[in-house]
Amino acid sequence: MNKKVLIIGGEGNGGVIASCIEDNRKKFNDIEWEVAGFINDFEIGKEINGYPVVGGTDDIDKFLKEDYFFMYAIHMIGRNVKSEEVYLKMNIPQERFAKIIHKTAFVADNAILEPGVFVMSNCYVGPATKIGMCCMMMANSIIGHNTTAGRLCHFSMGSIIGSYVEIGNVSDITMGARVLEKRKIGNYAVAGANSFITHDIPDYEIHIGNPAKFFKRVKED
Ligand SMILES: CC(C)(COP(=O)(O)OP(=O)(O)OC[C@H]1O[C@@H](n2cnc3c(N)ncnc32)[C@H](O)[C@@H]1OP(=O)(O)O)[C@@H](O)C(=O)NCCC(=O)NCCS
Numbered sequence: 001m002n003k004k005v006l007i008i009g010g011e012g013n014g015g016v017i018a019s020c021i022e023d024n025r026k027k028f029n030d031i032e033w034e035v036a037g038f039i040n041d042f043e044i045g046k047e048i049n050g051y052p053v054v055g056g057t058d059d060i061d062k063f064l065k066e067d068y069f070f071m072y073a074i075h076m077i078g079r080n081v082k083s084e085e086v087y088l089k090m091n092i093p094q095e096r097f098a099k100i101i102h103k104t105a106f107v108a109d110n111a112i113l114e115p116g117v118f119v120m121s122n123c124y125v126g127p128a129t130k131i132g133m134c135c136m137m138m139a140n141s142i143i144g145h146n147t148t149a150g151r152l153c154h155f156s157m158g159s160i161i162g163s164y165v166e167i168g169n170v171s172d173i174t175m176g177a178r179v180l181e182k183r184k185i186g187n188y189a190v191a192g193a194n195s196f197i198t199h200d201i202p203d204y205e206i207h208i209g210n211p212a213k214f215f216k217r218v219k220e221d
Pocket of ligand 1: 077078138156157174175190191192193194195206208209215
């Protein structure tokens, strides 16, 4: 079955999602999803990675009337509040989000992935873990068992999250960051690249280093 997906975003996260869909189709003969194009306010009428940009975020209602599904790929590290604002503005019903999982990823049987979740190659999602709406797991990211993440979180390449971790909404575990088990990562919080998170990260804070310490707050505009 070919269900058509419009990817909301650009060549970064959006391009990765498109490449995952193509890889699943070509190498693994999984033809459930097909990339129909991109939604991007700044590139309307142009192409992203060879796909047409069919409209902007104000045009969503038009596409909702047709038989498209969506993937939300806008995620600006350190501008997490803004990323969420654009998502909320579009008000896309949950059932209209796709869920894209690369065939080499391991997702435990009893893990819950909400609509819009993206899981790239060689990821691991442990048992009894729950990943919220439109979270993105980039290649080689790992989330242990009994961990929860809210909506719109981004797990960059090679990040590792232990078990029983609680992550809020719209937070980032960036490249190579590691989070010890049973820690809490707040809403709009960021674990900086290569950080080792030994203490909780409060809402809106960016922590870096090993052991990680407060660096600054995310932009709230
Ligand atoms: C933490 C972060 C958000 C800060 O970004 P920023 O505010 O633009 O910071 P800057 O790049 O201006 O760096 C400011 C200073 O902090 C240092 N720094 C930045 N990130 C750091 C990190 N993760 N660990 C240690 N030091 C860091 C810089 O070296 C610089 O030091 P200096 O002032 O002595 O030169 C960013 O560095 C980061 O970690 N981004 C994640 C990248 C990523 O994973 N992307 C995903 C790709 S898929």
